[in-house]
Every structure is written in structure tokens, then in C-alpha cells.
Amino acid sequence: MAARKRGTKAGPKLAPAYQQTRCAVGVCDPQRTQGLKASASRGTHTLVTLEGPGVFVCAHVTKQGGANDLTFVRLRIDNRSVVDLSFAAARNWGLTQSNPYGLQVLGSGGLENFTIGWPVPLTFKRSLQLSAVVRETGVVQIVANVIHGSSG
DSSP states (O other), rough: OOOOOOOOOOOOOOOHHHHHHHHGGGGGEEEEEEEEESSSSSSEEEEEEEESEEEEEEEEEEEESSOOOOOOEEEEEEEEEEEEEHHHHHTTTOOSOTTSSSSEEETTTTTTEEEEEEEEEEEEEEEEEEEEEEEEEEEEEEEEEEEEEEEE
């Protein structure tokens, strides 16, 4: 019988320091930031403002009440318009199902949810701002959540 070589078991190989800080799909330290506006009168209401750099994963704006769905959801990244669409327009465009465009509106009976999210996270260098522009009466409240992180 052949003799087995004895040796020491090598420990795990460590990745270089620059690789150890990378996160799955480029998003590190994920977190949720929430904004609320109760009794949302007509006008622009900033719901969430984030300072960069960072990574935008997804968001939603939930609206309770309203006479005609002419409340607009605005997402600005680095002072550029990414989303600017009303609940009514999203419905008219057929964005009522999951789709590759990244926008979807759901709900009825006075409670509606406008979701924003693409398969790939968006990076912002300076700022991200999510707001609602109310151009209808009867909006009881608006709640927003933004899921974001750092790029590592």
C-alpha cells in the first residue's frame, strides 16, 4: 500500500481588501427611509431626500383618498427627472401589472400604491428626492418608502 503524504491543511484564502467590501448586486448597507404627509393639501410635498453618494433600489408612494388621481409622483436623482407621472396617467398607460418599465400602480377604493423599481439599482452621486405633487382634493395622507444603500 502506498504511504499517504501528511501535510498541514491550508486555511481559507482571503480575498484582497478591495473585494471584501463589495456587496451583492452592488448594494451595501441596505436601509429604508420613510416619509409621511398627513392631510396632503394641494401643492408639492417632499417625502424623502437623501444625500449621496448612494444606490436607489426601489420605492413606493401610497395615497389614501383623492377625487381624481391627479397626484403626481416625482423621483429626481442628481437633479434629473427620473419619474414624473400621476396615478391617473399610470393607470391610463396600463402600468397596472408588473412590467420592465419599472413603474406600477395598484389599488382601488381610495387606497392606491405607486411602486418604482428596476431590475438594476440606480446610483446617485449627489442626491435623491422623492416627492408628491397633489393636484386634487380629498387626499387624506401620503406615505413613501425608499429602499437604498451604498455602492460599497
